[in-house]
Amino acid sequence: MTAIQALTGLDPQDLPKDSRLGEVIWREKAQVSNGLAQILSLMIRDDSFPQEVQKN
Secondary structure, three states: OHHHHHHHOOOHHHOOEEOOOOEEOOHHHOOOOHHHHHHHHHHHOOOOOOOOOOOO
16 A cells, blocks of 8 residues: 555545445556556455456
8 A cells, every 4th residue: 555655645545445346446546557556456455355357
């Protein structure tokens, strides 16, 4: 969360959460590569919420 706070300039408590997935919504508030954004999102994911299956 420290990295996301540094990138967005916002306190993590002030960032909205997706109630369906339990994920913090922060990407549109920071300019960061997709790769770094994916890594950070994985690091802060709330594992108590069921995750959608992704097909690549």
